[in-house]
Every structure is written in C-alpha cells, then in structure tokens.
Amino acid sequence: MTKSLTLLLVGVVMLAALLSGGRATPSQDNTVQPPPPRDVTAQLRLRELKCFHTTEAGADEVYILVYATGSSAPTLRRLPGPAAGQPSGHWDMNDGNQPCDNPSGDSHCITNKVLFEKTLRAGESWDVAVLFEEEDGGNSQDLQTLAGTLASRVPNPVIAGAGVVVATLAQLGFNLTDTDDYLGSYTVHIENRNGTLSTDWHQGDRLFHFLIDPNRHEAMELKMNGDGSHYDAWFDVITR
Ligand SMILES: [Ca+2]
Numbered sequence: 001m002t003k004s005l006t007l008l009l010v011g012v013v014m015l016a017a018l019l020s021g022g023r024a025t026p027s028q029d030n031t032v033q034p035p036p037p038r039d040v041t042a043q044l045r046l047r048e049l050k051c052f053h054t055t056e057a058g059a060d061e062v063y064i065l066v067y068a069t070g071s072s073a074p075t076l077r078r079l080p081g082p083a084a085g086q087p088s089g090h091w092d093m094n095d096g097n098q099p100c101d102n103p104s105g106d107s108h109c110i111t112n113k114v115l116f117e118k119t120l121r122a123g124e125s126w127d128v129a130v131l132f133e134e135e136d137g138g139n140s141q142d143l144q145t146l147a148g149t150l151a152s153r154v155p156n157p158v159i160a161g162a163g164v165v166v167a168t169l170a171q172l173g174f175n176l177t178d179t180d181d182y183l184g185s186y187t188v189h190i191e192n193r194n195g196t197l198s199t200d201w202h203q204g205d206r207l208f209h210f211l212i213d214p215n216r217h218e219a220m221e222l223k224m225n226g227d228g229s230h231y232d233a234w235f236d237v238i239t240r
C-alpha cells in the first residue's frame with residue numbers, strides 16, 4: 001500500500017514535470033526576440049559611363065581611382081587593372097558612334113563595373129571617394145603603399161571631400177590634375193543600419209549635374225566636365 005502510493009506520487013510528479021516542460025517550450029518560442037544584427041555585403045557599382053566629349057583628339061584613356069576608409073585597412077584601387085605587360089590600365093573611350101564595352105577598339109560607353117565591395121557588420125560604415133581620370137603623362141606610384149599614407153592625412157574622404165583627396169594625392173606624388181586630366185569626382189558613405197544598407201552621396205569636383213534618384217536613394221547619376229570633357233555616369237549601391 002505504501003509502496004504503491006509512493007509509485008503513484010512519483011508518477012504524478014513526473015507527469016507534472018513533463019506537462020510543465022511541454023507548456024514552457026511554446027511560451028519561450030512565443031517571446032519576441034530582436035533579430036541578431038545582420039552582416040550585409042555592399043557593392044558600389046558603376047552602372048554605365050558614357051563619353052559625349054573627350055579631353056583630346058582621338059580616344060581618352062579613362063581610369064577610375066577608388067579610395068576607401070572604414071573599420072579595416074584603407075584601400076586605393078585603380079580600375080581597370082593593368083593588362084598583361086602594361087604598367088597601368090585604362091578604357092579607350094570616344095565620343096562617336098562606337099559600341100559599349102568594345103573589346104577591340106574605342107568604346108562610347110562602359111558598363112557594370114564593381115567599384116567597391118565590402119561585408120559590413122551592423123553599425124559598420126565605409127567612406128569612399130571615386131575619382132575619374134584620363135591618362136596623359138601617367139603616374140607610376142604604388143597605390144597600396146600610398147593608401148596608408150593617404151589615410152593618415154585624410155582619414156575620412158566623405159568629410160574631407162573629394163578635392164582634399166586629390167590635393168593630398170598630388171602632395172604624395174600622384175598628380176591627378178597635371179600629368180593626367182581630371183574628369184570629375186564624388187564621395188559616398190555606406191552604412192549597415194541594423195541589417196539594412198544606407199547610402200549618402202556627396203558631390204565632388206567638376207560636375208555640372210548631380211541627382212540622387214528620388215525613388216531609389218541608393219542610385220545616383222552625374223555629369224562631368226573636367227578638362228574640357230563631357231561624361232555622364234550612373235551608379236548604385238546594392239546588397240549582394
Ligand atoms: Ca587628355
């Protein structure tokens with residue numbers, strides 16, 4: 001009798017524990033937890049660059065410098081990269097009826113170039129300066145060596161402005177306005193706000209049109225007229 005009662009009590013206690021455990025699980029699942037901060041991979045793209053007037057007779061030799069600072073090592077890149085056997089790269093661009101992305105000659109337009117790509121943690125941001133150049137004399141400085149020195153003098157290109165980046169590069173021996181032509185520039189601040197990218201565009205030098213898409217703030221268009229040129233360009237920042 002005592003033994004059966006003990007067994008019965010143990011049984012009741014176990015059942016109660018089981019039921020309480022069964023109820024506790026859905027109640028915990030229903031608690032609203034904020035989603036963990038999400039990493040986002042941001043890509044700054046040149047959608048298209050179109051030549052309406054070159055700086056010189058014949059084709060322009062166009063290249064782009066992209067200077068970026070953020071939470072890790074600063075970067076300074078030149079696009080396009082050098083072809084085999086060449087010290088530095090460029091696109092041959094012209095203002096006639098040439099095709100886009102012409103593989104064997106001058107191009108009237110070039111399309112879909114990734115200027116900057118980075119995975120940003122929540123709260124992380126990067127500041128990027130984009131400088132459009134046309135090669136005449138050329139520059140032979142090593143960009144990765146320059147990046148560190150440039151960053152010590154211009155830690156944030158968006159706050160300083162594109163003009164200060166250009167002037168500082170000239171002080172460091174990379175003269176973008178003398179030996180080469182300077183078409184135009186802008187800066188952009190890209191931030192991961194709780195898993196969503198926010199984009200702030202800022203005008204640089206030598207622009208005669210600058211428009212942030214009112215319906216899509218991560219897209220921007222501009223028109224450049226540096227050193228007698230006329231180039232139109234379209235950009236956006238996307239999540240990859
Ligand atoms: Ca030129």
Ligand SMILES: [Ca+2]
Nearest residue numbers: 058059060061
């Ligand atoms: Ca030329």
Ligand SMILES: [Ca+2]
Nearest residue numbers: 061134135136
């Ligand atoms: Ca040239």
